[in-house]
Amino acid sequence: MLDVNDIINDIMKEVVGGKTIVVYGGRFQPFHPGHAGVYRHLVKKFGKENVFIATSNKTDNVKSPFNFREKKEIITKMFNIPSNKVVEVRSPYVPKEILRNFDKNKDSLVVAVSKKDSDRLKGGKYFREYNPSSILIPFEKAGYYYVTPMFGKSISGTEVRDLLG
Numbered sequence: 617m618l619d620v621n622d623i624i625n626d627i628m629k630e631v632v633g634g635k636t637i638v639v640y641g642g643r644f645q646p647f648h649p650g651h652a653g654v655y656r657h658l659v660k661k662f663g664k665e666n667v668f669i670a671t672s673n674k675t676d677n678v679k680s681p682f683n684f685r686e687k688k689e690i691i692t693k694m695f696n697i698p699s700n701k702v703v704e705v706r707s708p709y710v711p712k713e714i715l716r717n718f719d720k721n722k723d724s725l726v727v728a729v730s731k732k733d734s735d736r737l738k739g740g741k742y743f744r745e746y747n748p749s750s751i752l753i754p755f756e757k758a759g760y761y762y763v764t765p766m767f768g769k770s771i772s773g774t775e776v777r778d779l780l781g
Contacts (some may be wrong), residue, residue, distance in 0.1 A: 634722035636752060637715065638662045638762070641670035641708020641727060644687050645680050652695040654766025660726055668714050669697065670705040709737070715755060724752035725759040730766075737761045 644651060647669075648725045658667045669691060673684035682690070692699050705711045705766055709727060726746050729737065736762075737743040745760040 628681045632734060632776075633663060634724055634752070635718065636662060636666055636724050637718055637755070638726045639668045639711045639729055640764075641705065641711065643674075643680055644669075644671050644691070645682055647687060647695065649695075650767050654728065654764045655695075655697060657666045657765060657767065662726070664698075664701075668711070669702045669706055670708045670714060671702070672706060672708075673704055679718070703745050711744075719754070720729060720756035721754050723754060725755035726752075726762050727759060728762050728764050731754065731763050734761055734763045748773065 627667070640651075640655055640658055642651070655667065655669060671684060671687055674680055683725040688699065688702045688704075689745050691697050691702050703714050705713045711725075711727075715725065727737070727743070734745075738745070743759050743761050752760060
């Protein structure tokens with residue numbers, strides 16, 4: 617259910633013409649049901665056309681065994697997430713590869729992070745905590761971080777990799 621602030625924010629976005637781009641970034645080594653739950657939550661909250669999964673092609677044999685192509689295959693085939701919503705980026709917090717398709721003077725950026733990762737963005741000059749009742753500033757001037765809820769049992773990528781051997 618929308619409250620008055622959400623309605624005002626939606627009206628202001630229409631007047632200004634800006635979109636809210638939501639980037640859920642991570643190593644996703646591998647992407648698992650908890651990640652899929654976060655993605656579905658973001659789609660429900662922000663709209664499927666606005667949410668992107670951002671991950672790199674960086675690999676190593678221990679903590680990051682999957683390359684981008686393999687991660688994208690897991691994400692799209694196992695979790696039925698549209699292929700065009702999974703984007704290779706150099707940095708999930710500076711997703712230039714996604715943002716170049718949007719208007720830096722109208723559209724806003726929200727990065728979705730876990731509680732533990734939100735500490736990386738607090739206190740800086742660019743990122744602010746997302747508040748659904750605020751009018752968002754275009755990403756040329758500021759970005760926002762949204763702390764995602766956890767879905768399913770608390771499991772780490774390390775635990776999943778160990779299970780896979």
